[in-house]
Amino acid sequence: AQKITQTQPGMFVQEKEAVTLDCTYDTSDQSYGLFWYKQPSSGEMIFLIYQGSYDEQNATEGRYSLNFQKARKSANLVISASQLGDSAMYFCAMREVQTGANNLFFGTGTRLTVIP
Amino acid sequence: EAGVTQFPSHSVIEKGQTVTLRCDPISGHDNLYWYRRVMGKEIKFLLHFVKESKQDESGMPNNRFLAERTGGTYSTLKVQPAELEDSGVYFCASSSLTGVVYEQYFGPGTRLTVT
Numbered sequence: 001a002q003k004i005t006q007t008q009p010g011m012f013v014q015e016k017e018a019v020t021l022d023c024t025y026d027t028s029d030q031s032y033g034l035f036w037y038k039q040p041s042s043g044e045m046i047f048l049i050y051q052g053s054y055d056e057q058n059a060t061e062g063r064y065s066l067n068f069q070k071a072r073k074s075a076n077l078v079i080s081a082s083q084l085g086d087s088a089m090y091f092c093a094m095r096e097v098q099t100g101a102n103n104l105f106f107g108t109g110t111r112l113t114v115i116p
Numbered sequence: 117e118a119g120v121t122q123f124p125s126h127s128v129i130e131k132g133q134t135v136t137l138r139c140d141p142i143s144g145h146d147n148l149y150w151y152r153r154v155m156g157k158e159i160k161f162l163l164h165f166v167k168e169s170k171q172d173e174s175g176m177p178n179n180r181f182l183a184e185r186t187g188g189t190y191s192t193l194k195v196q197p198a199e200l201e202d203s204g205v206y207f208c209a210s211s212s213l214t215g216v217v218y219e220q221y222f223g224p225g226t227r228l229t230v231t
Binding site (some may be wrong): 004037043044046050093101104106107109 | 157158172207209219220225
């Protein structure tokens with residue numbers, strides 16, 4: 001079963017508007033971490049934001065915030081005031097603690113295009 | 117501080133040939149990971165080194181793939197013989213520590229095309 005689901009293959013947003021990229025996850029672990037990465041056309045994967053399963057507050061990093069709804073198992077990324085440089089692929093990922101593995105499980109990604 | 121580097125950036129080989137991908141992690145990072153993304157699919161974990169030891173290789177698809185990390189510094193991933201389904205982007209990542217909170221720093225990937 002897919003551990004991370006990103007249902008939006010592509011999204012468009014007007015420059016300066018906010019956009020939400022969806023991510024749902026599946027785990028039976030009580031302790032886990034959720035990550036968002038950005039992959040611009042240059043190819044490198046850039047870490048954006050992290051949310052721990054026990055964190056009570058939603059994570060924020062500058063214009064990025066993570067809308068964490070534990071009961072719904074969703075971890076949506078919100079980008080405020082979109083900029084042209086935000087155009088990229090965005091990947092949601094999860095690491096489980098109780099399994100003891102350190103690898104990340106990724107979704108298929110969402111391609112965001114910011115329109116001037 | 118230099119990031120994770122990977123070489124080559126692109127590789128096109130014929131089915132049956134051998135290819136070796138290289139990853140140089142961030143200096144001082146004991147943990148090194150290999151991932152692969154086949155076109156249109158999710159990025160999948162291949163294996164995890166702690167220093168020179170293989171901590172977890174549960175994601176390696178078959179014995180045509182061989183990963184090494186001599187001396188606990190750079191790592192190589194050899195595919196021999198390559199098959200068409202091996203095409204994809206191979207990412208390397210490193211981290212200083214393990215645990216749920218520590219992010220992995222990724223390299224730009226090597227795009228492998230097997231024809």
